Amino acid sequence: MRRYLLGRLLLAVPLLLALATLLFMLVELAPGDPADLLISPGMTNEVREQVRTNLGLDEPAPVRYLRWIAAAATGDLGFSHSRGVSVRVALAQSLPNTLLLTGVSLVLAFALGVGVGIVQAVRQSSWIDSVLNLFVLTFYSLPSFWLGVILILVFSYGAQSVWEWPIHFPASGATSVGYDLMGPGERIVDRVRHLILPVGTLVLVMGAGVARYARSALLEVIREDYVRAARARGLGRARVLFRHALPNALLPLITVFGLYLPVLFSGAVFVETVFAWPGMGRLMVDAVASRDFPLVLGGSLVFAVLVVVGNLVADLLYAWADPRVRYG
Amino acid sequence: MARVDSFMAAGAPTPADGRHGGTAVMGGIAELVNGMNAFTTTGYGSSQYQQFVNLMTLVRVDGGLEARPYLAESWSVSPDGTELTFRIRQDVYWHDGERTDARDVAFTFLRATDPETAFPNPAYWDHYVAGPEGVEVVDDFTVTFRLEPHAEILDPWRAVGIMPEHLLADVPPSELASHPFGSVCPVGNGPFVFASHRPQESWTFEANPAFPGQLGGRPFLDRLVYRVIPDQTTLLTELLTGSIDMYLSLRPDQAATVVEDPDTRLETFDPREFTFIGWNTRRPQLADPRVRRAIAMSTDRDAVVQALLRGFGTVAETGVPPFHWAYDADLEGPAYDPEAAAALLDETEWRDRDGDGVRENASGAPLELTVIFNAGNQDRQTIAELMQAELRSLGISVTPEGLEPGELARRATDPSVRDFDGLILAWVHDFRVDEKDLFHSTRADQPLGFSGLRDPELDRLLDTLQLVVDRDQSRPLWHDYQRRIVDLQPWLYLFYAQKLTGVSRRLQGVEVDFRGEVVTVGDWRIQEAESR
Numbered sequence: 001m002r003r004y005l006l007g008r009l010l011l012a013v014p015l016l017l018a019l020a021t022l023l024f025m026l027v028e029l030a031p032g033d034p035a036d037l038l039i040s041p042g043m044t045n046e047v048r049e050q051v052r053t054n055l056g057l058d059e060p061a062p063v064r065y066l067r068w069i070a071a072a073a074t075g076d077l078g079f080s081h082s083r084g085v086s087v088r089v090a091l092a093q094s095l096p097n098t099l100l101l102t103g104v105s106l107v108l109a110f111a112l113g114v115g116v117g118i119v120q121a122v123r124q125s126s127w128i129d130s131v132l133n134l135f136v137l138t139f140y141s142l143p144s145f146w147l148g149v150i151l152i153l154v155f156s157y158g159a160q161s162v163w164e165w166p167i168h169f170p171a172s173g174a175t176s177v178g179y180d181l182m183g184p185g186e187r188i189v190d191r192v193r194h195l196i197l198p199v200g201t202l203v204l205v206m207g208a209g210v211a212r213y214a215r216s217a218l219l220e221v222i223r224e225d226y227v228r229a230a231r232a233r234g235l236g237r238a239r240v241l242f243r244h245a246l247p248n249a250l251l252p253l254i255t256v257f258g259l260y261l262p263v264l265f266s267g268a269v270f271v272e273t274v275f276a277w278p279g280m281g282r283l284m285v286d287a288v289a290s291r292d293f294p295l296v297l298g299g300s301l302v303f304a305v306l307v308v309v310g311n312l313v314a315d316l317l318y319a320w321a322d323p324r325v326r327y328g
Numbered sequence: 329m330a331r332v333d334s335f336m337a338a339g340a341p342t343p344a345d346g347r348h349g350g351t352a353v354m355g356g357i358a359e360l361v362n363g364m365n366a367f368t369t370t371g372y373g374s375s376q377y378q379q380f381v382n383l384m385t386l387v388r389v390d391g392g393l394e395a396r397p398y399l400a401e402s403w404s405v406s407p408d409g410t411e412l413t414f415r416i417r418q419d420v421y422w423h424d425g426e427r428t429d430a431r432d433v434a435f436t437f438l439r440a441t442d443p444e445t446a447f448p449n450p451a452y453w454d455h456y457v458a459g460p461e462g463v464e465v466v467d468d469f470t471v472t473f474r475l476e477p478h479a480e481i482l483d484p485w486r487a488v489g490i491m492p493e494h495l496l497a498d499v500p501p502s503e504l505a506s507h508p509f510g511s512v513c514p515v516g517n518g519p520f521v522f523a524s525h526r527p528q529e530s531w532t533f534e535a536n537p538a539f540p541g542q543l544g545g546r547p548f549l550d551r552l553v554y555r556v557i558p559d560q561t562t563l564l565t566e567l568l569t570g571s572i573d574m575y576l577s578l579r580p581d582q583a584a585t586v587v588e589d590p591d592t593r594l595e596t597f598d599p600r601e602f603t604f605i606g607w608n609t610r611r612p613q614l615a616d617p618r619v620r621r622a623i624a625m626s627t628d629r630d631a632v633v634q635a636l637l638r639g640f641g642t643v644a645e646t647g648v649p650p651f652h653w654a655y656d657a658d659l660e661g662p663a664y665d666p667e668a669a670a671a672l673l674d675e676t677e678w679r680d681r682d683g684d685g686v687r688e689n690a691s692g693a694p695l696e697l698t699v700i701f702n703a704g705n706q707d708r709q710t711i712a713e714l715m716q717a718e719l720r721s722l723g724i725s726v727t728p729e730g731l732e733p734g735e736l737a738r739r740a741t742d743p744s745v746r747d748f749d750g751l752i753l754a755w756v757h758d759f760r761v762d763e764k765d766l767f768h769s770t771r772a773d774q775p776l777g778f779s780g781l782r783d784p785e786l787d788r789l790l791d792t793l794q795l796v797v798d799r800d801q802s803r804p805l806w807h808d809y810q811r812r813i814v815d816l817q818p819w820l821y822l823f824y825a826q827k828l829t830g831v832s833r834r835l836q837g838v839e840v841d842f843r844g845e846v847v848t849v850g851d852w853r854i855q856e857a858e859s860r
Contacts (some may be wrong), residue, residue, distance in 0.1 A: 032734025043448065043775050045743065050446040083527060084511040088586070093527050149561050154404065157565045171565045172557045173529060177353050180524065193429060212764045240615065276557040278528035286528065291734060 001319065008315070012308050020069060020297070021306045027293050028061050034081065034291040055081055057293075068297065077301070078294030087298035090283065095302065097174055098279035101272070102264050105202035106257075112207040113225060115254065117214020122241065129217065132211075139208035144267050148201040148274035152248060155197060169196045172276035198275040202267065206260065213256050217249040224248075250321045258314030262307050329717040342550055345444035348535075349718045350854035351551040351702050352835055354845075355563050355572035359528055365510025366436070366489035367445055370843075372756070373554075373576075374575030375487070380846045381533055381552065383489030383517035386414055386433065387482050391841060393653055393759055395482040398543065399428065399490060409797060414485075416469040422492050423521045432470040434463045435474065435493035444501040451762060452484035455794070466477040478794050479802060483760035490517070519850045530555045544850040548837070552849065566832045567592055573854075574838070575830035576845055580638040586830040592719045594830040595840045598651050599756075602644040603708075605699065605715070605820040606740075606751040613695050614749060618676050620817035624662040627715060633823050635714075636707050640828060646810045646819035648761055651842050653799055654806035661814050661821070670722055680723050687723035698724040699750035700739065703730030708752040711822065726750075750820075751778060764790045767818055779818040786812050786828075805835045 077087035159168035269281030286294035441458035455478035469813035656732035702709035712728030769782040796802040838849040
C-alpha cells in the first residue's frame with residue numbers, strides 16, 4: 001500500500017506539471033490583459049504599455065512561463081496585483097473558508113444522502129419511498145444558486161422580519177460585524193450560524209444526488225444471493241443491512257465521492273456568490289474579472305491539487321471498503 | 329517632522345453626549361479594488377472611500393460644483409494663471425501620528441505624473457507641468473504648482489487623495505500599483521482610521537478622534553463597515569433584516585420593496601454615469617451623420633428608461649450631466665420619430681435596392697451593424713435587442729453580440745483592432761467634463777478614440793473649452809459643443825440612470841447627491857437605543 005501511495009504521489013507530479021502548463025496556455029489564450037480593462041479618462045497607449053511593464057506582461061509568453069513554473073516549483077506563485085498581496089497569501093485567506101464550506105457540506109451530504117438512500121431502499125415502493133423520492137428529485141434538479149436565494153428568503157428574511165421565528169440565520173458572510181470583538185464561544189456560534197444556510201444549500205443539492213446513487217446501489221446489493229443467505233440464516237435486519245449489504249453498496253458511492261469533488265468546487269462558486277462567502281470560488285471569479293493572471297493560475301493549480309488528492313483518497317477508500325481490492 | 333504622540337485612534341473613548349457611538353454597515357456588490365491606493369484606483373467605490381472616509385483631498389466641491397477648502401485651507405492663483413499655490417492645514421495628522429504637510433502633496437503629484445507609476449487618470453494633469461519642475465514646496469505647509477492657464481484647475485485636487493510621503497517615498501513608482509499599502513495596511517488622514525480588511529468580505533474603519541474640529545471633528549459613528557455582498561437579492565435581504573444600514577446601488581425593481589418597508593427609505597440622486605451606444609464612424613455604414621441621427625430618431629429612449637429603469641432615470645443627450653453648470657437645459661436631442669428617421673435615411677445613399685428589407689449602398693453593401701456589449705449584462709442585452717427590433721423597420725440589420733469584458737475592451741479600445749460597429753457602454757465623467765480623449769481627431773488613435781470622429785468644428789471647441797477659465801465665458805461655448813454633439817451623433821446617448829440607495833431608518837444624517845453616497849459620512853448618526 002505504501003508503495004502504491006508513493007507511486008501515485010510521484011505520478012501526480014507530471015500530472016500537475018502538465019495541468020500547470022495547460023492552465024498557463026489557456027490563460028495566455030484568453031483575450032485581453034489588465035491594461036485592456038483600464039478605461040479611464042486620458043488613458044493613453046503609453047500608460048497602458050507602462051501598466052504591462054509594471055506587471056511583467058511585456059515579456060514573451062515562453063519567458064514568463066519558464067519564470068512562473070520555476071517559481072511555482074519553489075512554492076512562489078507570484079504576486080496578485082488585484083489583491084496587493086502574494087498569490088500564496090491571497091489563497092491562504094480564501095482556501096480555509098472554501099475547505100470549511102465544502103468539507104462540512106461533503107460530510108453532511110454523504111451522511112444525509114446515504115441515510116435517505118437506505119430508508120428508500122429498505123422501504124422500496126412504500127409511501128415513504130415515494131415521498132422521499134419527490135424531495136430527492138426536487139432538490140437534485142434545483143440549481144444551487146436558486147435554492148440558496150430561497151433559503152435566504154425563508155430562513156433569514158421571512159424568519160426574522162415576516163414570521164418573527166425565534167431562530168433565523170444570517171444571509172451573508174462568514175462572520176458577523178464585530179466578530180473580532182467576540183469571545184471564543186461567541187465566535188464559534190457565530191461561525192456555525194453563518195455556515196448553516198450555505199452548507200444547507202450544498203447539502204440539499206448534493207445529498208439528493210448521493211441519495212439516488214445510494215438507493216440504487218443498495219437495491220442492487222440487497223437482491224444478491226449472499227444477502228438472501230444472510231437473511232435465511234436468521235440474522236437481524238439491521239445486521240444484514242449494515243454488516244453485509246451497506247459495505248458493498250458503498251463502493252459506487254466512493255466513485256461518486258471522487259467525481260463530486262470538482263463538481264463541489266465549481267458549485268461552491270455560485271453558493272459563495274449568493275451567500276457572500278469569502279472563499280476560493282469568489283476569489284477566482286474576481287481574479288478572472290480583473291485579469292489577475294498569477295492569481296487565476298495559482299487558484300486553478302490549487303483546485304487541481306485538491307481534485308488529484310481527492311481522487312487519491314477515493315482510491316484508498318476503495319481499498320478500505322473492499323478487501324478484494326489491493327494495491328501495490 | 330511633527331508627530332502626535334498621544335494619538336490613539338482605536339482606543340479613544342466614545343464621547344458621552346448621546347450623539348456619538350454605534351456602527352454603520354454599508355453593503356455593496358463589489359470589493360473596493362486597490363483599496364486606499366490613490367495612485368491606482370479608477371473604481372467608483374474605492375474613490376468614494378478615499379475621498380470622504382480614509383484619505384483627504386485638498387479641496388471638496390459643494391452642491392454647486394464650487395471648490396471648498398478641505399486639506400488645503402486656502403489657495404491662490406497667480407495673475408497670469410500659471411501658478412497655483414495651496415496653503416495646507418497644520419492640524420491634520422496621518423493615522424500613524426505623522427503630520428500631513430506640503431511634502432505629502434508634492435509627493436502625490438510627483439508620483440501621479442511619473443510615467444512609471446502608470447497613474448490611471450493622466451488627463452487630470454493635462455495642463456500641469458509634470459515632474460519636479462512642476463511643483464515647489466515653499467515651506468512645510470505651502471506648495472506651488474506650475475501649469476498653463478486652463479479651466480477647472482482644482483478638479484484633480486478634488487479627486488486625488490493625498491498619499492503619505494513618509495511611508496511610500498522609498499517605493500519605486502513602478503511598484504506602487506501592487507504595493508500592499510492600498511488594501512493591507514492603509515494609513516490615511518481622513519475622518520475614519522483603517523481598522524481591518526477581510527478580502528472579499530469587509531472593510532472596517534474607526535472614528536478618528538484627532539480629525540480637525542473645523543472640518544467636523546470626530547465622526548459621530550464609532551465604526552463604519554463596508555461589506556462586500558455580490559448578490560443583490562442577498563443585499564436587499566440584509567437591508568430588510570437590519571444586517572446592513574445602507575445598500576448601495578440597488579436595482580430599480582427592488583426600489584418599491586425598500587419604499588414599502590417601514591424600517592427603510594429610498595434615497596436617489598442623479599449620477600454622472602450615462603449609458604450610450606458608441607458608433608465606430610470609421611465604418612462606411614456609420615460614416616454619414618445622417619445615418620447616426622436616423623438611428624437615434626428611431627430609438628425610443630423614453631421607453632428604454634421606463635422599461636429598464638422603471639422611470640428612475642432621464643434620457644441623455646450628451647455627456648454633460650443635467651446637474652452640471654455647463655449643461656444646456658434648452659438642448660433638444662433627436663426626438664423619437666420613426667417616419668422622419670426613414671425619410672432622413674432616404675436622403676442618404678442607403679436604400680433597399682433589392683427589396684429584402686435591408687438597405688444597401690450604391691455598391692450593394694448592406695446596412696448591417698454588429699452591436700457589442702459585455703455578456704451577462706442583461707440590461708445591455710435588452711438594449712441591443714430593442715434596437716435590433718426597432719431598426720429592422722428602418723431597414724437596418726442589427727446583430728447583438730455579447731462579449732467577455734476583456735475581449736470587449738480589446739475590440740473597442742485597442743487602436744490596432746477596433747473591431748465593432750456599435751458598442752454599448754456606460755461612462756462617467758469627472759466634474760471637469762473633458763471629452764477630448766473621446767472625440768478630438770488627434771486622439772482617434774488612442775485607446776479611448778473608439779468613435780474615430782474627425783470634425784474640425786468639434787476639435788476647435790474641445791481645444792477652446794479647456795482653456796477658458798471663467799465659467800460664464802465658457803458656458804456659451806459648452807452649449808455650442810453640446811449642440812454639435814447632437815448634430816454629429818458620434819454616440820447614441822441613452823440615459824442617465826439614477827443611483828438608488830436603500831437606507832435603514834436607524835441611520836440618520838445621510839444625504840446623497842451627485843458627489844456620492846458618503847459625502848456626509850462624518851455626520852451620520854445612529855440612535856443610541858438602536859446602536860450595534
